[in-house]
Amino acid sequence: MSKERASKSESDGRSNHKPQIAGRRRHAAAVICALAVLLLAALVLSITVGRYAVPWKELLSFDTTTANILLFRLVRVAAAVLVGASLAGAGCAYQGIFRNPMVSPDLLGASAGAGFGAALGILFSLGGALVEVSAFVMGLLAVGISYFLSQAIGRSMRGVLVLVLSGMVIGNLFQAFTSAVKFVADPNSQLPEITFWLMGGLSAVRDSDLIWLVIAVVIGGTGLFVLRWKINVMSAGDEEALTLGVEVGRVRLLVVAFATLLTSASVAVAGMVGWVGLIVPHLARFLVGADQRVLLPASMLLGATFLLVVDDLCRSIYTTEIPLSILTSIIGAPLFIYLIARTQKVH
Amino acid sequence: MATLRVEDYCCGYGKRSVVAGIDFELSSGQTLCLLGPNGAGKTTLFKTMLGLLAPLGGRMAYDGEDTSGWGRRRFAQAFAYIPQDHSPAFPFSALEVVLMGRTPQMGTLQSPTKRDEDAAMQVMVSLGVEELATRDYTQLSGGERQMVLIARALAQEPAFLVMDEPTASLDFGNQARVLSLIRSLAATTTASLGIIMTTHDPNQAFLLGGRVACMGRDGSFVLGDAREIITPELLNSLYGTEVAFATATTSAGTAIPLCAPLLGDI
Numbered sequence A: 001m002s003k004e005r006a007s008k009s010e011s012d013g014r015s016n017h018k019p020q021i022a023g024r025r026r027h028a029a030a031v032i033c034a035l036a037v038l039l040l041a042a043l044v045l046s047i048t049v050g051r052y053a054v055p056w057k058e059l060l061s062f063d064t065t066t067a068n069i070l071l072f073r074l075v076r077v078a079a080a081v082l083v084g085a086s087l088a089g090a091g092c093a094y095q096g097i098f099r100n101p102m103v104s105p106d107l108l109g110a111s112a113g114a115g116f117g118a119a120l121g122i123l124f125s126l127g128g129a130l131v132e133v134s135a136f137v138m139g140l141l142a143v144g145i146s147y148f149l150s151q152a153i154g155r156s157m158r159g160v161l162v163l164v165l166s167g168m169v170i171g172n173l174f175q176a177f178t179s180a181v182k183f184v185a186d187p188n189s190q191l192p193e194i195t196f197w198l199m200g201g202l203s204a205v206r207d208s209d210l211i212w213l214v215i216a217v218v219i220g221g222t223g224l225f226v227l228r229w230k231i232n233v234m235s236a237g238d239e240e241a242l243t244l245g246v247e248v249g250r251v252r253l254l255v256v257a258f259a260t261l262l263t264s265a266s267v268a269v270a271g272m273v274g275w276v277g278l279i280v281p282h283l284a285r286f287l288v289g290a291d292q293r294v295l296l297p298a299s300m301l302l303g304a305t306f307l308l309v310v311d312d313l314c315r316s317i318y319t320t321e322i323p324l325s326i327l328t329s330i331i332g333a334p335l336f337i338y339l340i341a342r343t344q345k346v347h
Numbered sequence B: 001m002a003t004l005r006v007e008d009y010c011c012g013y014g015k016r017s018v019v020a021g022i023d024f025e026l027s028s029g030q031t032l033c034l035l036g037p038n039g040a041g042k043t044t045l046f047k048t049m050l051g052l053l054a055p056l057g058g059r060m061a062y063d064g065e066d067t068s069g070w071g072r073r074r075f076a077q078a079f080a081y082i083p084q085d086h087s088p089a090f091p092f093s094a095l096e097v098v099l100m101g102r103t104p105q106m107g108t109l110q111s112p113t114k115r116d117e118d119a120a121m122q123v124m125v126s127l128g129v130e131e132l133a134t135r136d137y138t139q140l141s142g143g144e145r146q147m148v149l150i151a152r153a154l155a156q157e158p159a160f161l162v163m164d165e166p167t168a169s170l171d172f173g174n175q176a177r178v179l180s181l182i183r184s185l186a187a188t189t190t191a192s193l194g195i196i197m198t199t200h201d202p203n204q205a206f207l208l209g210g211r212v213a214c215m216g217r218d219g220s221f222v223l224g225d226a227r228e229i230i231t232p233e234l235l236n237s238l239y240g241t242e243v244a245f246a247t248a249t250t251s252a253g254t255a256i257p258l259c260a261p262l263l264g265d266i
Helices: A003-012 A014-048 A064-097 A110-123 A128-153 A160-184 A190-199 A207-226 A228-234 A238-243 A248-270 A276-288 A292-316 A324-346 B042-049 B072-078 B094-100 B114-126 B142-155 B172-187 B202-208 B232-239
Strands: B003-013 B016-027 B031-035 B057-062 B079-082 B160-163 B194-198 B211-215 B221-225 B243-249 B255-261
Touching (some): A064 A276, A110 A128, A110 A248, A190 A324, A207 A228, A207 A248, A207 A292, A238 B079, A276 A292, A292 A324, B016 B194, B031 B202, B042 B194, B094 B114, B172 B194, B172 B202, B202 B255, B232 B255
Parallel strands (some): B031 B194, B079 B160, B160 B194
Antiparallel strands (some): B003 B057, B243 B255
């Protein structure tokens, strides 16, 4: 803004900035393409690895055993992609509307609610599909209670703080409910089942689960994608977003609803899978910047790849399968520390 | 050309009124400086004008149209707000920040188009800050950020600018540059803006040469031409400090009054 600079830019010619901006746009497009290719490569790899290794030659021979394994793995691989993309997309949108990069998609109690729903389903021996329904409904219910509680007590200050606090309280409450269910569950059969469910995993995913997951991802993902610019503006703060013409309350409600749909469906199918929704948006922001127009698709692609690879490790490291949340934490924690250290250096 | 009329405005939070009986008019091409001590209610008045708070009484009319039923988008098309310096949570580029100003010009479910991006860039070029476009907004200096926020406001294509202490965190030189920009934004004949701003420096009211409104903590509201109403007595009653006046002459030969607070003898 100094005089020298102003005159310099005029002598350099006014179109000086154009290649820079075009370069940025090309960079974003290139990263998205690279992430898509990466996902594709991970998909191919994931179908061939596992306790029963299927070399590519056999895969193409189409005998019944390999065909069955292939089908089984395809379901599992698809579930990993959908869950990873859902959690990362929901986390990315949440970080935007809550203006905080330390936020994960279970902030408002979606996971805690779903965990309780599943525990309850197991306690009443509802069986596979109904346990998932119970988890999904309780996830939505927990977030719904958090949201309406915050509206009821914070009518004059519709800010995010009341919402986050309500979410913390409700999340804790549902965790207590889960503990209560565990306490009364049969320690020989139900308790281990609940515990294992809460640790998360994709081994029990059936092809019928996929349909519901796909529906949730299509609705939730499309919703967030449509709102991606508003999420950008909302990260400037409620007051500024209002003066920039955004109906903040309405957009926040919609984003919470779509993100909760994604999270609850994921947790219902895969159990509690920590870290993905927190760390993947960070990683993506590092690659493409803060603009949700690029960040949201990048996060979803990266989340899908991340969970796919972690699930591959889960089913091939050890003779029995390792629960998903153990590996996401072991990989996620140091990666997160590395990213924080990296950002510190940049600033 | 737009006109804003504020009539018998009463502003506050909940049931507690902070300022009352406010009357003024502002048209395109005019500037209005709001002077007053901390806690006099300048920010409350701004928030009410921007529709962030509901007025407790009175009304505001924009070209004769009552603004009370307006949605957020309508407000954002008429008023652009320039907040005090702040640091966003995410490393957006300066161009992305300016592009956010295009939001009221888009449909509810739309994202910016190429045209919006061109318009945002156009504004940055017109302010001479186009080199900042690809830089990280969080890494800019206070003066550069202020220019980006002004660009964002202009990208809204509003009729009025509402500026909250636009020079608060700027050094001496940048203060002068931002003030002269404000003056030229109001004076531009093609798309002149009405500007209402708060300031803690009465000299800025003299330099801008426009109208001034003095808000006291006792609820007083004095409106008038800067040179006519800003007197040592008024400043003394507003801020509770003795003030000295002097006259400076610009290089063009015009005399302008300047003032400074006195500390009293030890």
